[in-house]
Amino acid sequence: MMIDAAVTPQAIHLKDYVAPHYEVVKVDLDITLDPKSTKVINKMQFKMHGKDKSPILLHADSIVLDEILIDGKILDKNAYQLTDKGLELSEYPDKFELTVVNHFSPEANKALSGLYMSKDMYCTQCESQGFRRITFYPDRPDVLSTFTTTIRASEKEYPVMLSNGNPIEHKKLDGGMHQVTWKDPFKKPSYLFALVAGPLAEVKDSFQTKSGRNIELAFYVRPEDKNRCGHAIEALKKAMKWDEDTYGLEYDLDIYMVVAVSDFNMGAMENKGLNIFNTKYILADPQTATDKDYQLIEAVIGHEYFHNWSGNRVTCRDWFQLSLKEGLTVFREQQFSDYCGSPGVNRIEQANLMQTRQFAEDSSPLSHPIRPETYIEINNFYTLTVYEKGCEVIRMLHTLLGDKGFKNGMKTYFERHDGQAVTTEDFLKAHADANEKDLSQFSRWYRQAGTPNVQVTGHWNAQANKYQLHTKQSYRPAVGDKTPKEPVVIPMKVELLADDGSVLFKESVLEITKEDQTFTFDGIKERPIPALFSDFSAPVKFSYPYHNHEYGVMLKHSSDPFTRWNAAQKMIIETIEHLAKQRTNKKAMLLDSEVFSDFEPVVAESFDDLNFKALLLTLPTFGVATQALPNVTQTVLWEVYDYFTKFFSAKLCDDWKVLYAEHYAARKDDISQSASGNRQMANVSLGHLMRCDENAGAEQALNQYQNAYNMTEKMGALNAVNNSHHEVRKQLLELFLEEYQSNELAMDKWFALQASSTRDDTIDQVKNLLSHKNFSIQNPNKVYALLNTFAHNERHFHAESGEGYQLVADNIATIDKFNPQVAARLASAFSTWRRLDESRQAKVKVILKRLLDEQKLSNDTFEIISKTVSD
Ligand SMILES: [Zn+2]
Missing domain, CATH: 2.60.40.1730 (tricorn interacting facor f3 domain)
Incomplete structure (x- = not known):
């Protein structure tokens, strides 16, 4: 049967x-x-x-x-x-x-x-x-x-x-x-x-372990892709060496095999001795992969390799413990990426992912602890919470124990549990025993869902030269989350700056453990500006009543990349919020010029790490703005956001022209950090240029595309014109299609680009692309590129007509019949619907209820949708 x-x-x-x-x-x-x-x-x-x-x-x-x-x-x-x-x-x-x-x-x-x-x-x-x-x-x-x-x-x-x-x-x-x-x-x-x-074609290499054993490395790909796995092989050798040097962990079998597959639900899988990868995390050459793709390949190769110990040799007792292997391995992967590249840039990208996507998940009806207590379909728990927040919790443990203490804890964990299936309690106990530290309060991070809020206020006593920081931690529970919340241990890295940017108090870790707490700093002779949660030291929402000029000081002078970037983003978001208030009150929109004067020194500053400079000059996306300002209705917010971004680009237009010329001229044909930094700066400048002088921008974009050394330059040109109505967009999309139609991974980029556009005709374009000859609804990479990207296009997925919702819902029903995991992942885009205005909420509710009533849904999709609409 x-x-x-x-x-x-x-x-x-x-x-x-x-x-x-x-x-x-x-x-x-x-x-x-x-x-x-x-x-x-x-x-x-x-x-x-x-x-x-x-x-x-x-x-x-x-x-x-x-x-x-x-x-x-x-x-x-x-x-x-x-x-x-x-x-x-x-x-x-x-x-x-x-x-x-x-x-x-x-x-x-x-x-x-x-x-x-x-x-x-x-x-x-x-x-x-x-x-x-x-x-x-x-x-x-x-x-x-x-x-x-x-x-x-x-x-x-x-x-x-x-x-x-x-x-x-x-x-x-x-x-x-x-x-x-x-x-x-x-x-x-x-x-x-x-x-x-x-x-399959075989590409071979080898690695000698620290104990002198020779390991055969074998990569299996389609014969035509044989020359595209060199980067992945080098990454693997680097990861093997790194794990030996950092954690003393050596590979155990005589052979390590990696296979690339184009139809794959996940990114990659750590099967013992035989990793199976989605092609996009193996195959790379300059003509098809961007600098970001090269980095991701290195990270994912590292991640799956590190699982050989954190996951395979010591595994999970049951699926509730998924974060035991995933949170820990993401942390190891992040440490490895810092070793290979730029720790500051990596940290900003991780913080951005947490603050936009994970915080949204954690305040939605799908919110769950990193170690859930219950599930219907475990496939639905391969989430940002289990992976990324799980990793942040390990990072906090690392901060609290110090690097040496953490490594001792890891040694105890692997020695004690090699060959066993264990729990998150076993993991914490190994660290507690190795460091003689009580981690019982810390363990609440594993049980409590939701993002803690930390409200910080400061008081400077001029007579006593004393400064006090007061912290208050609380949770705003997600809809339906009735579990009581207790205070958690929160490491807060703090640096105190003077108005001229000099350091009054060097960065230190303060341990917040109570609901209300006060920290005192002596010998502070002027009112300081506290740079809080430097390095994004805890996955919390924090607030402090900063003045605009204080953001400016942090943006210009902080030694911490995250603090600088966060100050820039906050300053912009608060400016947009201010404009939205004017717009709602039917007043003329007036912009404070201080915002721009604080960016001018950044534009002029010379940076060792140009990728970091590019991030500081990148405006928050519309999606980030909608997350940060949930009380502004989508329609007003779009109007204000569009106005602000054009104004910002226009205000510094001459600078973008200079920056573009400088960094485009410095371009080189390699994947070194400095070459990728120049490319990134050119691409960011081109984006601004396209907004402030469309014809000049379009001309440069076409030239950059036609003379590109590699995919990063091509995608930079396409991204710059992607939201524009200038004819060059159509021209570049056609050139790309002509060149890459037989390359699946490159075509994924082409679909995703169009699905992410803010242009007015995006919904119709996505509908047309569904029947494009290069699209296949059975291939997960194609579904993620076109439909999942569209479902995160804040402007059009949430179109007032409800058309965006209907488009995604119809495709969920189709895909659920053959691939429940992919359908469920697509369905989770609806989970943030409660922050929308009433009219949009009503539309989402009708569409999701209809899905539940009229379709025989899989467990996977049923669980996501029923939780999303439940009261
Ligand atoms: Zn993993």
Whole structure:
């Protein structure tokens, strides 16, 4: 029979966790590949822990059972039961070999979970619950076993066949078939299982570990992409060396394999010894990848490699602990990116992501703690909260313990739990023990959803030369979040500046632990300007009653990149807010010229890190403005935002011309930091130029595109004209299409660009692009590029007519029928609807309720939409 797990959505709770009463000592898989009917023979050695003889659940989803045997004997029908979850084995001895034979169709699997086909190759994605779509198995992360996998297929069509571990046998068979056997000596949960087969080209390299072992590195890509994985290979070697030098962690198997796949729901997957990557995080050459793409490849390669310890060697006990491996590994990845590039720029980008996207998630109906207590579909918890906020919590721990203390804690954690499936409590206990520190209050970060608010006020006592900072922490709970909130530990990095920019008090960490707290600074001889939460030292919303000139001082003089950038952004947002008030009160819009005079010195300043300068001169996006000013209606805000950005660019127009000429002239054809900094400065200046002198900007954009050395310059030209009605936009889009139509990754950029435009005709353009010959609704990268980008286009997704909502909802209904994970991710764009005005809220509500009523939604999408509209 066909097991179909998608019946009635049921919530799963952390409090119901029960450890398995058995062990799967080893697993032998024998898989004969066939697009229509792949056959699996799965032999598992079971051993009971004690007297408990409750039924053993073998999960299954969308697969057909052919035969089941215990110790070679066909099992009596009474000894097991098939349910909507899988197979329940109720009669069994203390120790036995269970053999299950089953089949399924990889070709029909469009959910891209389990074993599926991407064009002419087979590949797998088992995290979190894909293994049950391959065979009957206790598919839970706390069941660890060693796997031996034999794969059989036609040698001509599938010359390369890979699985986890080391290859131990290769045999030619009759009828043009061949088979290979892989053995993974490390115990692992089933979510780390992987299999790949196809006509792939191999690119080889090697790495010598610190103990002198030689590791073979093998990358598998389509033959035409063979010359595009050099950057990824170098990144891998750098990451392996970095993890040895920083955490003393060495790679364990003899071979490390990476495969690139174009149909993939996620970014990449850390399967033991056989990483599977979305092509966009492997393939790069100057003509198709931007500087940002190069950085992302380095980061993602590092991330998946670091999982070999934080995730694979020490794994999660259950899926509620997802942040245990993800938050920690994102932090390790961020440390690695700082080592490879610019820590200041990285930190600003991370803070920006937190402040705009994660804070929005954390105040929406989808808000959840980094260790959730309950879920319907775990795939919905691969969120910014679990990953990015989870990482910020690890970063705070690092700040509180210091680098040395944190490394000691990590050493204890890996030594104590190697080969185990553990919890976030185990992780914190290792750090607490290694540092003799009480982390019980700190652990609240794992349990409490929502973003803490820290209100700060200052008082300077001139007679006593004393300055006091008063902090008040509180939570504004999200809709429906009724759990009580207690004060958390918040490390606040503070620097005190004088009016002339000199330092009155050097940056230090203050520990906020209470609801109300006062910190006193002695010997402060003038009223200081407090630069708060330098380096974005905690994932909190903070406020302080700054004057505009104080923002100016921080922007010009702070030693901390985040403080400088944040002051610039705050100053602009407050100016836009002021304009919106004038507009709402029907007054003429008047701009304070102080804003511009504070930017002039930045324009003139010379920077070692030009990427940082470019960030300081980049205006907040309209999306950022809508997040920051939820009380201004969207229509008014757009009008004011458009007015302000044009005014800002115009005010400094001569400067943009000079900057553009200078940095364009300095361009070079390499990916060094200084070359990428010059490109970034040229691109930012070109964007401003396009707003203040459209014809001059358009001419430069066309010239830059036609003479570009690389993709960063081409995308810079396209981005500059993307919101304009000038004919050059159409011309550049056509040139791009002509050049790149056969390159999938480049075409993703082309779709995303048009979906993100603020031009009035964007909705119609997106509708037309849905039937473009290069678009495929079954390919996740294409859906994310066109539809997910559109769903985050604040201006048009929230069009007053409701047309934007309808467009996205219709496509969710279509995609949900074959790929629930992708549909659910798209659906989460609706989660911030409560901050909208009444008329828009009413439209969202009608459209989402209709989806719930009229469609038979998957668990994934049902969970997101029902939570989003629930009261
Ligand atoms: Zn990860």
